[in-house]
Amino acid sequence: MVTNPLTKNIDMSRAPFSLTEYEAADGYQSIKNIAAGLNPGDVMQQVKDSGLKGRGGAGFPTGLKWSFVPQGENSAKQKYLVVNADEMEPGTFKDRLLMEGDPHLLIEGMIIAAYAIGASVGYIFLRGEYKVAEKALQKAINEAKERGFLGTNIAGTGFDLNIILHTSAGRYICGEETALLNALEGKRANPRAKPPFPQVSGLWGKPTIVNNVETICNLPGIMRYGIDWYHGLTKGKDHGTKLFGVSGRVKNPGCWEMPLGTPIRELLEGKAGGMQDGLSLRGFLPGGGSTDFMLPEHLDLLLDYDEIAKVGSRLATGTMIVLDDQTCPVGMIGNLMTFFSHESCGFCTPCRDGLPWVDAIFKELESGAGKEKDLQILHDHVDYMGPGKTFCALAPGATAPLGSGLKYFADDFKRHIDERCCPYNH
Amino acid sequence: MSEVGMSDNVNVIVSNAKRARKLTPEEIAEIEHEMELYPDKKAVGLEALKIIQKHQGWVSDESLLAIAKYLAIPVADLEGVATFFNLVYRQPVGKNVILFCNSVSCWITGCDKMKRHIGDRLGIDFGETTADNAFTLLPVPCLGDCDNAPVMMVGDDLHRRLDFEKIDEIIANYQKQD
Ligand SMILES: Cc1cc2nc3c(=O)[nH]c(=O)nc-3n(C[C@H](O)[C@H](O)[C@H](O)COP(=O)(O)O)c2cc1C
Ligand code: SF4
Ligand code: FES
Numbered sequence: 191m192v193t194n195p196l197t198k199n200i201d202m203s204r205a206p207f208s209l210t211e212y213e214a215a216d217g218y219q220s221i222k223n224i225a226a227g228l229n230p231g232d233v234m235q236q237v238k239d240s241g242l243k244g245r246g247g248a249g250f251p252t253g254l255k256w257s258f259v260p261q262g263e264n265s266a267k268q269k270y271l272v273v274n275a276d277e278m279e280p281g282t283f284k285d286r287l288l289m290e291g292d293p294h295l296l297i298e299g300m301i302i303a304a305y306a307i308g309a310s311v312g313y314i315f316l317r318g319e320y321k322v323a324e325k326a327l328q329k330a331i332n333e334a335k336e337r338g339f340l341g342t343n344i345a346g347t348g349f350d351l352n353i354i355l356h357t358s359a360g361r362y363i364c365g366e367e368t369a370l371l372n373a374l375e376g377k378r379a380n381p382r383a384k385p386p387f388p389q390v391s392g393l394w395g396k397p398t399i400v401n402n403v404e405t406i407c408n409l410p411g412i413m414r415y416g417i418d419w420y421h422g423l424t425k426g427k428d429h430g431t432k433l434f435g436v437s438g439r440v441k442n443p444g445c446w447e448m449p450l451g452t453p454i455r456e457l458l459e460g461k462a463g464g465m466q467d468g469l470s471l472r473g474f475l476p477g478g479g480s481t482d483f484m485l486p487e488h489l490d491l492l493l494d495y496d497e498i499a500k501v502g503s504r505l506a507t508g509t510m511i512v513l514d515d516q517t518c519p520v521g522m523i524g525n526l527m528t529f530f531s532h533e534s535c536g537f538c539t540p541c542r543d544g545l546p547w548v549d550a551i552f553k554e555l556e557s558g559a560g561k562e563k564d565l566q567i568l569h570d571h572v573d574y575m576g577p578g579k580t581f582c583a584l585a586p587g588a589t590a591p592l593g594s595g596l597k598y599f600a601d602d603f604k605r606h607i608d609e610r611c612c613p614y615n616h
Numbered sequence: 617m618s619e620v621g622m623s624d625n626v627n628v629i630v631s632n633a634k635r636a637r638k639l640t641p642e643e644i645a646e647i648e649h650e651m652e653l654y655p656d657k658k659a660v661g662l663e664a665l666k667i668i669q670k671h672q673g674w675v676s677d678e679s680l681l682a683i684a685k686y687l688a689i690p691v692a693d694l695e696g697v698a699t700f701f702n703l704v705y706r707q708p709v710g711k712n713v714i715l716f717c718n719s720v721s722c723w724i725t726g727c728d729k730m731k732r733h734i735g736d737r738l739g740i741d742f743g744e745t746t747a748d749n750a751f752t753l754l755p756v757p758c759l760g761d762c763d764n765a766p767v768m769m770v771g772d773d774l775h776r777r778l779d780f781e782k783i784d785e786i787i788a789n790y791q792k793q794d
Contacts, residue, residue, distance in 0.1 A: 359701035437721035437762035
């Protein structure tokens with residue numbers, strides 16, 4: 191039984207599988223199933239039943255999202271599938287592994303998704319710096335075209351799909367799905383108002399599904415091995431496996447596929463080997479820079495969406511950033527604030543004005559010029575830029591490490607002010 | 617498509633009355649190829665900017681005007697796109713662009729020290745180019761390689777687990793190639 195469907199073909203010490211090799215390893219079965227009469231409604235139902243949740247950050251059920259795409263006679267004929275491969279969330283390095291390691295898995299997943307929703311064009315929105323992934327994906331697309339798995343009348347079924355690789359040019363906000371659509375249309379990448387949701391009116395006003403790379407990479411396994419197998423993978427409540435990463439000053443940083451519901455300790459102490467000698471764990475952001483800090487006391491919680499939410503954080507991308515006891519938490523949060531401030535698209539006031547202010551305060555704290563009242567200003571901004579108060583989730587994402595950091599590391603903030611310098615030796 | 621580079625009566629509002637330059641046949645061929653992939657010309661704007669940058673090293677006002685004209689899209693819109701993206705260079709850059717990750721995991725693993733070392737070796741700060749035009753140093757957000765932090769890219773190549781010796785070696789290698 192396959193237990194690692196996302197990474198079973200990945201071995202970074204060699205080139206990724208060619209189409210032939212991928213096919214020999216149980217790949218592109220879905221094309222045969224489609225040729226044998228599997229219909230789009232069945233695919234949609236199977237993905238719904240799988241319980242797959244989006245791996246791009248928000249954890250929205252994939253089958254449910256797809257079901258919002260209008261179908262039938264009167265629906266728009268042109269529909270689009272877009273794969274979000276922008277991966278710019280600080281501390282996140284999972285989609286790169288999938289694209290460099292097994293590009294055909296993503297292509298097959300896209301075929302399955304496009305078939306289910308009725309899309310004849312699929313764009314991969316790839317971050318511009320991912321040059322190795324770009325080459326690997328373009329090669330895979332070309333091979334699939336040659337083999338007749340992409341193009342017109344695939345497997346003689348009348349199903350058409352073209353996949354177009356779009357490389358971006360470095361702006362975090364493009365990862366937000368509606369900003370991404372504007373970017374693809376050649377516009378400035380500001381987010382769009384919702385509703386209308388992209389599923390109904392997305393790319394060039396047509397119904398569009400945006401899914402994360404890892405989400406799409408779950409599909410071939412679900413279709414090939416079935417629901418019972420998929421449901422058997424998890425150790426917790428949410429289904430399937432997930433890529434989990436650990437970065438920071440641990441012994442063995444890396445990215446591994448593990449069942450959802452695995453205890454955090456198994457990831458941090460098992461796979462990542464625990465902290466480097468002489469360091470101890472202070473806290474961690476469980477799923478990238480936009481998540482709330484968690485503490486050593488949370489290590490026995492499970493890597494499950496609901497379980498992490500219970501302590502006020504989010505599983506999000508599943509790539510954990512570890513803070514050790516000799517790294518300044520104020521400096522770490524300040525680094526994130528500089529990032530968010532720089533990447534704000536400037537469209538709405540709380541974020542455009544708030545983040546630079548927050549960033550400036552962190553620079554003062556770092557230089558020893560911080561004042562008592564600055565802490566209140568920081569607290570206020572957690573509220574001003576919180577969920578529901580800005581046009582998109584970038585600013586609320588920034589408040590996650592900020593708000594939780596102010597709470598958990600209050601003493602460190604205070605020492606920066608009292609001692610008029612950073613008490614850590616960097 | 618032949619009107620590119622001809623003396624024109626459009627775009628007079630732009631950038632100190634600069635003129636569109638003539639796009640090269642290779643640039644045009646590559647832009648034409650992109651145009652087949654999108655339903656309208658506006659969507660090709662970023663791709664066209666990147667194509668020009670690949671050939672010219674950066675995107676001058678004259679190039680920007682030429683692209684806008686070729687795609688028949690408003691210059692201001694294209695300028696808006698060009699300035700929005702970190703990797704579209706609107707100023708000349710050196711032969712090798714160093715994209716230095718200064719995001720959180722690299723920060724935790726000591727990227728500030730690495731950056732100072734590069735600064736000492738090359739005498740440049742972020743946004744600057746060496747006098748011999750060999751290197752430009754730019755900050756870049758998380759390169760998605762955090763388990764190998766600290767990291768940087770030089771051109772298309774990723775360099776991982778940086779330390780002082782590695783940086784010296786990398787710089788020396790690129791200097792040798794010049
Ligand atoms: C500022 C911002 C950046 C984002 N960046 C990404 C990204 O790089 N990749 C991604 O898949 N989702 C990103 N998202 C989430 C997307 O908006 C969207 O929820 C996701 O692509 C949906 O895919 P999924 O349902 O498969 O998870 C980002 C969201 C925000 C607010
Ligand atoms: S929250 Fe920030 S990034 Fe999002 S729309 Fe507002 S200004 Fe732009
Ligand atoms: S933080 Fe530097 S590569 Fe991710």
